[in-house]
Amino acid sequence: xxxxxxxxxxxxxxxxxxxxxGTSEQLKKTIEAKLSTVEGExxxxxxxxxxxxxxxxxxxxxFHAASTMKTPVMxxxxxxxxxxxxxxxxxxxxxxxxxxxxDSSPFxxxxxxxxxxxxxxxxxxxxxxxxxxxxxxxxSSNLATNILIDLVDAKKANAxxxxxxxxxxQVLRGVEDxxxxxxxxxxxxxxxxxxxxxxxxAQKKVVxxxxxxxxxxxxxxxxxxxxxxxxxxxxxxxxxxxGSITGVQNDSGIVYxxxxxxxxxxxLSRKLKDEKKGIDAFADISRMIYDSLxx
Numbered sequence: 254x255x256x257x258x259x260x261x262x263x264x265x266x267x268x269x270x271x272x273x274x275g276t277s278e279q280l281k282k283t284i285e286a287k288l289s290t291v292e293g294e295x296x297x298x299x300x301x302x303x304x305x306x307x308x309x310x311x312x313x314x315x316f317h318a319a320s321t322m323k324t325p326v327m328x329x330x331x332x333x334x335x336x337x338x339x340x341x342x343x344x345x346x347x348x349x350x351x352x353x354x355x356d357s358s359p360f361x362x363x364x365x366x367x368x369x370x371x372x373x374x375x376x377x378x379x380x381x382x383x384x385x386x387x388x389x390x391x392x393s394s395n396l397a398t399n400i401l402i403d404l405v406d407a408k409k410a411n412a413x414x415x416x417x418x419x420x421x422x423q424v425l426r427g428v429e430d431x432x433x434x435x436x437x438x439x440x441x442x443x444x445x446x447x448x449x450x451x452x453x454x455a456q457k458k459v460v461x462x463x464x465x466x467x468x469x470x471x472x473x474x475x476x477x478x479x480x481x482x483x484x485x486x487x488x489x490x491x492x493x494x495x496g497s498i499t500g501v502q503n504d505s506g507i508v509y510x511x512x513x514x515x516x517x518x519x520x521l522s523r524k525l526k527d528e529k530k531g532i533d534a535f536a537d538i539s540r541m542i543y544d545s546l547x548x
């Protein structure tokens with residue numbers, strides 16, 4: 254009788270796995286069909302954190318990070334704070350002068366290229382490290398980002414990504430370093446690596462359980478919601494970080510369902526001819542994935 258129970262359980266597990274595989278393959282075809290309607294190049298990584306089900310498209314290809322690199326920077330900030338290098342409540346004077354990684358020549362950020370123009374009213378005044386981090390994530394402040402990268406060092410953020418299993422993320426520099434940009438010295442990510450760090454955040458294994466929770470709370474306050482969250486029901490929560498530059502629209506984060514289940518979704522793009530179409534396609538794909546999990 255006991256053997257019959259285990260055989261039944263084993264067969265049930267196999268059948269569930271086969272069903273998930275079939276569903277994933279069909280979902281992937283549907284997503285690829287949607288992406289084929291948009292001129293550009295794309296990557297996707299999805300992982301159901303309950304079942305382990307995954308779906309990948311070009312997940313190991315390197316894409317321009319845009320502002321998705323700000324999540325690794327936030328992780329490094331919390332790591333160094335936990336190590337006692339500073340307190341998140343410590344204050345820093347807001348500045349707008351930075352050094353190029355090419356030759357250390359000075360450059361400043363242009364307010365018209367920054368999504369967080371209110372930050373520029375703070376120049377010469379003090380802000381806490383926590384508040385700068387919050388602005389870097391929720392409104393993607395480039396000014397806050399460069400101040401914080403000067404504080405923690407991009408190379409250290411990069412090294413921390415390796416310890417989390419994100420082997421291909423490259424955090425090289427701050428924002429608007431035009432000399433570095435012209436030489437192709439850009440921050441890059443893969444969908445797989447972003448999935449990896451968000452999975453560890455969801456598992457509360459980044460820095461510490463409390464730090465992971467605090468970072469997730471920041472990500473939940475994200476103000477740019479036109480991609481992953483856009484077409485999801487209001488009761489679904491998304492802790493995420495977007496990114497965009499010319500021809501690039503990215504989003505990456507953790508989706509929390511009302512029943513307690515959660516999954517990680519990363520959407521990357523490049524060479525978009527029509528960015529609005531790309532954004533709409535990502536919102537549709539996010540809904541497709543959500544719908545596939547309703548059972």
